Amino acid sequence: MKKQYLLLIVAAGLLTFFSACKNETVYKTLIITGQNNHNWKASSPVLKQILDETGLFSAVIMNTPDKGGNMKTFDPDFSKYKLVVVDYNGDSWSEKTNTAFVEFVKNGGGVVFYHAANNSFPAWKEYNEMTGLGGWGDRNQKDGPYVYYKNNKLVTDTSAGTGGSHGKRREYLVSTRIIDHPITRGLPVRWLHGTDELYSQLRGPAKNMQILATAFADSAAGGGTMRDEPMLMTITFGKGRIFHTAMGHADEGGGPAMQCVGFITTLQRGAEWAVTGDVTQKVPWDFPSAAGVVLRPDFKEMTLEEAFANISSYDITKSTKNLSCIQNKIHSLAGDEQGLLKLEKMMVKVLVAKETTVDAKKLLLRELSWMGSDYSVPAIKDLVSNAELKDEAEFALTRLKK
Amino acid sequence: MANKSSRRDFVKRSAALVAGAIVLPQIIPSTALGMGRKIAPSDRIVIGSIGVGSQGMSNMRDFLKLKDAVQFVAVCDVDTHHLAKAKETVDMANNNKNCRTYSDYREFLEKEKLDAVSIALPDHWHGIIYSAAANKKLNIYGEKPICRTIKDGQTIVSAVKRNNIIWQTGSWQRSVANFHRGAELAINGRVGKVKYIEVGLPDGSKGIGTPPVQQVPSELNWEMWLGPALKVPYRGVSHWDWRWILDYSGGQLTDWAGHHIDIANWGAGLEHTGPVEISGAGVYPVEGIFNVPVEYDFLCKYGNGIEMRVANASRLPLGMGTTWHGDLGWVHVDRGDVISASDPKILNEVIGENEIHLYKSENHWQNFIDCVRSGKPAIAPVEVAYRAISVALLGEIAMTTGQTIKWDPDKEEIIGNPRASGLLSRPYRQPWTLPTI
Numbered sequence: 001m002k003k004q005y006l007l008l009i010v011a012a013g014l015l016t017f018f019s020a021c022k023n024e025t026v027y028k029t030l031i032i033t034g035q036n037n038h039n040w041k042a043s044s045p046v047l048k049q050i051l052d053e054t055g056l057f058s059a060v061i062m063n064t065p066d067k068g069g070n071m072k073t074f075d076p077d078f079s080k081y082k083l084v085v086v087d088y089n090g091d092s093w094s095e096k097t098n099t100a101f102v103e104f105v106k107n108g109g110g111v112v113f114y115h116a117a118n119n120s121f122p123a124w125k126e127y128n129e130m131t132g133l134g135g136w137g138d139r140n141q142k143d144g145p146y147v148y149y150k151n152n153k154l155v156t157d158t159s160a161g162t163g164g165s166h167g168k169r170r171e172y173l174v175s176t177r178i179i180d181h182p183i184t185r186g187l188p189v190r191w192l193h194g195t196d197e198l199y200s201q202l203r204g205p206a207k208n209m210q211i212l213a214t215a216f217a218d219s220a221a222g223g224g225t226m227r228d229e230p231m232l233m234t235i236t237f238g239k240g241r242i243f244h245t246a247m248g249h250a251d252e253g254g255g256p257a258m259q260c261v262g263f264i265t266t267l268q269r270g271a272e273w274a275v276t277g278d279v280t281q282k283v284p285w286d287f288p289s290a291a292g293v294v295l296r297p298d299f300k301e302m303t304l305e306e307a308f309a310n311i312s313s314y315d316i317t318k319s320t321k322n323l324s325c326i327q328n329k330i331h332s333l334a335g336d337e338q339g340l341l342k343l344e345k346m347m348v349k350v351l352v353a354k355e356t357t358v359d360a361k362k363l364l365l366r367e368l369s370w371m372g373s374d375y376s377v378p379a380i381k382d383l384v385s386n387a388e389l390k391d392e393a394e395f396a397l398t399r400l401k402k
Numbered sequence: 403m404a405n406k407s408s409r410r411d412f413v414k415r416s417a418a419l420v421a422g423a424i425v426l427p428q429i430i431p432s433t434a435l436g437m438g439r440k441i442a443p444s445d446r447i448v449i450g451s452i453g454v455g456s457q458g459m460s461n462m463r464d465f466l467k468l469k470d471a472v473q474f475v476a477v478c479d480v481d482t483h484h485l486a487k488a489k490e491t492v493d494m495a496n497n498n499k500n501c502r503t504y505s506d507y508r509e510f511l512e513k514e515k516l517d518a519v520s521i522a523l524p525d526h527w528h529g530i531i532y533s534a535a536a537n538k539k540l541n542i543y544g545e546k547p548i549c550r551t552i553k554d555g556q557t558i559v560s561a562v563k564r565n566n567i568i569w570q571t572g573s574w575q576r577s578v579a580n581f582h583r584g585a586e587l588a589i590n591g592r593v594g595k596v597k598y599i600e601v602g603l604p605d606g607s608k609g610i611g612t613p614p615v616q617q618v619p620s621e622l623n624w625e626m627w628l629g630p631a632l633k634v635p636y637r638g639v640s641h642w643d644w645r646w647i648l649d650y651s652g653g654q655l656t657d658w659a660g661h662h663i664d665i666a667n668w669g670a671g672l673e674h675t676g677p678v679e680i681s682g683a684g685v686y687p688v689e690g691i692f693n694v695p696v697e698y699d700f701l702c703k704y705g706n707g708i709e710m711r712v713a714n715a716s717r718l719p720l721g722m723g724t725t726w727h728g729d730l731g732w733v734h735v736d737r738g739d740v741i742s743a744s745d746p747k748i749l750n751e752v753i754g755e756n757e758i759h760l761y762k763s764e765n766h767w768q769n770f771i772d773c774v775r776s777g778k779p780a781i782a783p784v785e786v787a788y789r790a791i792s793v794a795l796l797g798e799i800a801m802t803t804g805q806t807i808k809w810d811p812d813k814e815e816i817i818g819n820p821r822a823s824g825l826l827s828r829p830y831r832q833p834w835t836l837p838t839i
Contacts, residue, residue, distance in 0.1 A: 290697075
């Protein structure tokens, strides 16, 4: 008995030790919400999940008092955090909290402003310098210029008018304007975003701001300015780095704007950049392109194991997402012969399985035709006698020169 | 060769037709050049079309405009609606009802006695039909890209050369002044020694997801449309949109290689060679039946040190078109008569008498007909087209494998990478076979 206790204590000690080590590389993150003209109860847990999913962040959600409540009770200790995510649009914080937040950023704290956070605090000068651009809250020419792209040229427009608008919600194409920024590096330069509000006519101080990506607000798609409106921005304030995403209007459970892999990935990358000035995350295989919107209803990246589990029941009426996941794996193993052989074995296992559909086998045969080795050949030869798979099997064998 | 007109008439009319052209039809008896078929200068070129969808019809209309030089007699397509429309167009131009129609290219090639054929088909059919037409010793106006795979391309080049026919690729930008001028400035060193070339081709666009399987429309012979490609059920995608499916095309990249990469090669003296090293990355749709890359960005290194970057336009500072960068500046060309330079003075440069004067044509279709008549090579010969599409196809292989590809442009082989070498061809579905070289 004693021995077992000792083991337990040692195990518990080790566990604490390892989790302490792990915590050193995890950025403590504070998500501020509690008031918003948007569904903050839906968005804030999704933001937490998206950030925590990377393994880089450990986020806590802190709610302010309700509207009209005593804001003095909202007094976060920002110094405990590396990153603050603002999902808030409501009553002014206390002077003390405002000052603490400004100090936090000035001293190098990272910030993410999310969607309607740029509606907040129109009268708070430093806050608007941190967001760069904002909308609504009676913002107009006094708050700074409109900033947008027109005919591929950056425009700073000081004309009079209210700040902030959006047409009907829609899917829209996001165009990257700075393709070599750590946040956008390696991402497709054009990608379709899940149905969202397309924030337009934002205006503000726009100091120390870079526009990473824009979206064209097409009037034909349900109202729009016919300008390329800023969607993703970076701002520096003192020593602090700020990532501002105007995207991600939340429905219950997040909805397509938050489930969009483009939104998720840019948020994750923007958050890392805000903390460290660099991005170490890989571009996920399911990042969307101009070809179409890609959603993650559970906010998780599909794993190779899931793709293999799903593909065996593929038929031609279904999504080819599982195949894309496997193709991406083949691609990422380029030059790694052992890794490729391991993957090939997984593919052949599904290929020969009785329960695997003919359509799935056809997909696998096409891939094996070029990435396969001698290992695949006997299994493929067995399929030549199958009338439904003869063409694909011969296609593969011809290419494999067998 | 009906409706003979006198040589003098022909020259006069042609001159009016291509007013201002520098190269007038040079009428040399074809026998003098060892042509397979002899065509008297006074005769009209008898021509037919295989593939009369959108591009095939467009080419046909351009040939019909040359009606004093060309006699259109037959059309072939696997879609009866296409055939009916094409016949109507030809008959109207000829003012008769005589245009013959075929739904099988083999019968077309067997029965028709032609001087030339205009071919515009999905890329996966090019290897077989270009070779078959060449083997019938027909002069060919063939749409770019001339092949779906390197292997197809080698077969086509070999068939064209072996049969000693005139070939014109549908790379019509060569016959447009700004492209010619840009290439001539580049090749004559007006930007200094060309070291780096950027080629911007169209961005990919939205897919159609996974449409349901449908009844094949009665006008379409789906089995014949697929031909050597793997059999798949019909989902409402055939004409035009085949460009977005890898079985038939490489997407915007391969569709446009025959334009802006071709022009890049022209101005850099790379028309008869290829890169030695290719590396890069593509962005592929996550799902849906359209599976060609929607973004692509790869770098080709040539043996002489030149580098060529090929990418979708949004990735490049100057967007669409070809830009030759030399040690003294750059020149950029694009459609819409665009020509610009790092220093506007470059654009006023005069090319001296003893410098390189690139082949000049002001009407791409006329140039083909003139060359069929004269036996001189057309402005966009087959090997040049093969070298242009090779760049895109090697880029495609680099993107598919995720590896840097080493290519021997003389032996036309990938070096030391069997997996990548496998992608140099697409096996044909039985009973279709590619003719042996």
